[in-house]
Amino acid sequence: MMLFLLLVALTSAAADDLPPTCSRPVYCNSTLLHHIQMARLYPDSKTFVDLQMRNDENTTLAAFEELFDRTNGSPSKEELRKFVADYFDETSELEEWTPNDYKENPPFLNNIRDERFREFAKGLNDIWPTIARRVKPSVLEKPDQFSLVPLTHGFIVPGGRFKEIYYWDAYWIIEGLLITDMHETAKGMIENLIELLHKFGHIPNGSRWYYQERSQPPLLAAMMERYYEKTKDIKFIKKYISSLEKEINYWLDTQLIAFNKDDRVFTLLRYYTPSAGPRPESYYEDYDLAQKLPNKDPNDVYTELKSAAESGWDFSSRWFISENGDNSGNLTNLNTTNVIPVDLNAIFAGALQTTANFHAILNNPRKAAHWGYMAEQWRSSIEHALWDEEDGIWHDYDIVNNKPRRYFYTSNLAPLWMNAVDQRFLAKHGARVLEYLHKSEGIEFPGGVPVSLANTGEQWDFPNAWPPEVSIFINGIQNIGSEESSALATKLAQVWVRACYKGFSETKQMFEKYDALNPGKFGGGGEYTVQAGFGWSNGVILEFLDMYGDKLTSEDTSEVTE
Ligand SMILES: *[C@@H]1O[C@H](CO)[C@@H](O)[C@H](O)[C@H]1NC(C)=O
Ligand SMILES: *[C@@H]1O[C@H](CO)[C@@H](O)[C@H](O)[C@H]1NC(C)=O
Ligand SMILES: *[C@@H]1O[C@H](CO)[C@@H](O)[C@H](O)[C@H]1NC(C)=O
Ligand SMILES: *[C@@H]1O[C@H](CO)[C@@H](O)[C@H](O)[C@H]1NC(C)=O
Ligand SMILES: CC(=O)N[C@H]1CO[C@H](CO)[C@@H](O)[C@@H]1O
Numbered sequence: 001m002m003l004f005l006l007l008v009a010l011t012s013a014a015a016d017d018l019p020p021t022c023s024r025p026v027y028c029n030s031t032l033l034h035h036i037q038m039a040r041l042y043p044d045s046k047t048f049v050d051l052q053m054r055n056d057e058n059t060t061l062a063a064f065e066e067l068f069d070r071t072n073g074s075p076s077k078e079e080l081r082k083f084v085a086d087y088f089d090e091t092s093e094l095e096e097w098t099p100n101d102y103k104e105n106p107p108f109l110n111n112i113r114d115e116r117f118r119e120f121a122k123g124l125n126d127i128w129p130t131i132a133r134r135v136k137p138s139v140l141e142k143p144d145q146f147s148l149v150p151l152t153h154g155f156i157v158p159g160g161r162f163k164e165i166y167y168w169d170a171y172w173i174i175e176g177l178l179i180t181d182m183h184e185t186a187k188g189m190i191e192n193l194i195e196l197l198h199k200f201g202h203i204p205n206g207s208r209w210y211y212q213e214r215s216q217p218p219l220l221a222a223m224m225e226r227y228y229e230k231t232k233d234i235k236f237i238k239k240y241i242s243s244l245e246k247e248i249n250y251w252l253d254t255q256l257i258a259f260n261k262d263d264r265v266f267t268l269l270r271y272y273t274p275s276a277g278p279r280p281e282s283y284y285e286d287y288d289l290a291q292k293l294p295n296k297d298p299n300d301v302y303t304e305l306k307s308a309a310e311s312g313w314d315f316s317s318r319w320f321i322s323e324n325g326d327n328s329g330n331l332t333n334l335n336t337t338n339v340i341p342v343d344l345n346a347i348f349a350g351a352l353q354t355t356a357n358f359h360a361i362l363n364n365p366r367k368a369a370h371w372g373y374m375a376e377q378w379r380s381s382i383e384h385a386l387w388d389e390e391d392g393i394w395h396d397y398d399i400v401n402n403k404p405r406r407y408f409y410t411s412n413l414a415p416l417w418m419n420a421v422d423q424r425f426l427a428k429h430g431a432r433v434l435e436y437l438h439k440s441e442g443i444e445f446p447g448g449v450p451v452s453l454a455n456t457g458e459q460w461d462f463p464n465a466w467p468p469e470v471s472i473f474i475n476g477i478q479n480i481g482s483e484e485s486s487a488l489a490t491k492l493a494q495v496w497v498r499a500c501y502k503g504f505s506e507t508k509q510m511f512e513k514y515d516a517l518n519p520g521k522f523g524g525g526g527e528y529t530v531q532a533g534f535g536w537s538n539g540v541i542l543e544f545l546d547m548y549g550d551k552l553t554s555e556d557t558s559e560v561t562e
Contacts, residue, residue: 018276018299021306022212026057027147028280032064037283039080044528046161046281049210051088053145060087093146094133094163097154099185102129106180108542112549120501121545124510124538125180131159131533132185149207151195153188158512159533164207165192167216168312169536172468174223176539178230179546187236190223194243202250205310210280214273214310217344220247221351222418224358237358244355251348259340259385259399266385268345268378271307272337278302279309285527289331307336311344312468315526316460317452318396318409325401327454339405340397342386343414343472349378350418379420386415392432408442408453410469413476430480434488437477443488448496449473450516459526465516466523467540470496474544493544494552495519500541501554510537 020029027033027049036048053060067075067083075083106125112118134154139146148164155165156173170189177186197203203220205211221244228237251269258267276299278286286305290298308319317327319336352375359368386394388404393412395404415421416433437443442453448465455462474496478489503520504510509532511522522530545552 018274018303019213021275021277021280022209024057024147024209026053026060027208027210028212029277030061030064031068032061033280033283034287035068035075036080036084037278037280038287039077040284041077041081041084044161045284046528048084048088049147049208049280049283050163051084051090052093052147054087054089055145056142057144063087092163093136093139093148094157095136096129097132097134098129099132099154099182101182101184102132103181106182108179108181108546108549112545113551114549114553116554117497117501117545117549117552120497120504121542121549123504124176124541127510127533127538128156128177128180128182128185131157131535133157133163147209149196149199149204149209151192151207153192154185155189155192156185156535157533158531158535160512160531161528162206162512162531162533162535165189166206166535167193167203168219168468171219171223171226172471172536172539172543174539175226176535176542178226179542183227183231186227187231187233190220190227190240193220193223194240197243197247201246202254203247208281213275214306215250216310217312217347218247218251218351219347220244221354222347225354228358234361238362241355241358241362244351244358248348248351248355257340257399259397259402261385261397261402264384266381268340268381268385269348270337270340271310271344272303273306273310274299274303275306276302279306282527293332301334304334304336305331308334311336311341313411313451313460315458317407317454317456317458318405318411318460320456321398321400325398325403327405327407330456331458335400338398338400340385340399341411342382342394342396342409343411345378345382345386346394346414346418346420349375349382349415349420352378353419379415379422382415382420383422383425387429391436392429393436408440410442410449410451410466410473413473416476416479417472419479426480430482430485433480434477434482434485437488443492445516446495447499447514447516447519447521449492457525459513459523461525463516464523464525465496465499465514467513467534467537471540471543478547490548490551493548497541497544497548497552498554500537510534510541512537 022028037045109118109121112121135150139150143150157163158166158169174186174189193203202215205214205216255269255272256267257270258265290301293301308314320327320329320333321335322329322333352371356368356372356375388395391406394415395406398405442449449470450462450465451469452461474489474492477485499519512531512534513523515521515523
């Protein structure tokens, strides 16, 4: 109880004195930013904050002040357009790059039984060099004139508007790279994220200053684990184990929350990124929303938006708490910081266990025991606070109404994916999870598993099927470890690979998200148009073809192994 009161005190103290979104005024906190973004010079708000300055920041700010005074505080759209043309430059900060370890025919292709799927995998492998980038030397010369944060190594970007390195996207990209034998590129990506960790104290959403105050699902440990499994590079683990601990401590220091359930106090993580002002890259959208909510403090609204963005699920009914206490409503009902997410805590439990395992490998038994004990505690809290005995699945928990949020979300299976479930518990309850899935309707769609069954028009809701979530879901089912679960996982992987193959055959493109109702068609909704490329989509197909390549078939005419 003491801990609970302490946390509440800390939280409310912070609310009075929020830091700006980032320490770079032009990109995060200035009259300049406000006027330019509210004038909607570009269809996508991200376009402006990605421009580089032609001069140093103070010169730019001073020039804007001059314009502002000259126009009595209301520069016209044309004047703003001219200002942007005079003081900003659209030249890309990144250049194309061919990774040294790229191979045209990585050996894993030989394990794929179906010829069309083998071609598909080769096609995806061919995409790597087209979405590989590195930072131009000019950024390093004058880093203060860019919103991009320079990084040492080349990297794979998601694609489209997402042209920098992203935190959780990197997990599935790295998986794909490891499968296609690009170990050095995978390692460079992890080292880039660690570089960001040391610069900011945590890993931001992406390598832009305007993402400074937000992280994303903490998958660094999982990335390092995948890399170690493939390479046994113990020197790497030794070099970065303390970085991993730093990241874990960041989450413990900033996102912990204590809450009561059934007369017990639990301490778990939530997404929580308090800072003042709209998201710079969605400035107009956020400001507009806050204006529609005159009874709320705009900074509370921004904090809910940013915290939802930190989850990776921007946006979703997962973060709506309506007046009735359910997940209905729209963005005006965002209350992310009062939802205890299953996936975040499962990922965190996994990170604690991985840290323990690494210490064991490095012969640090005392530290291994320390982190191992914490991992066990976390798993136990997930079991007692988030497992829902009635539904036979884990659910997010609503700490306003003190109740589980009993809705189908792919993230409900994250504890299985992250091996954050006690083995005895799994043996006892694994069959119940399968029962839940069969009852849920979530696994019956022709175009893959949708992230939710709520059709809100938000992009992280029905009918969208998102590659990373399909991966979490199917790997989760696989990890139940029974024959039946394995058959279901294989069947769902088959549906997914076939759907993406269909889309790829028709358009020669991979999309960031798909439509569960229409196999291979891209998904819609949300704040921006669908993006092609696409890092994590490619990674997930490579993952499934690596896992199930000896079984999957592109058509039913050949025998299907289930
Ligand atoms: C910049 O941030 C501070 C602190 O969060 C805030 O009080 C101020 O209004 C912001 N300034 C502008 C111009 O947005
Ligand atoms: C820019 O202006 C700020 C505030 O006036 C000042 O603290 C800072 O030193 C200036 N930066 C440069 C590079 O001149
Ligand atoms: C979130 O929910 C709490 C409890 O109902 C409420 O006090 C708060 O205002 C909500 N936050 C926002 C931004 O609506
Ligand atoms: C969101 O919900 C509120 C109240 O439930 C409603 O008044 C408002 O019109 C809705 N906004 C949109 C954009 O649908
Ligand atoms: C809003 C925000 O925090 N920005 C981005 C974080 O990264 C994801 C991609 O993984 C984007 O979808 C968000 O827009």
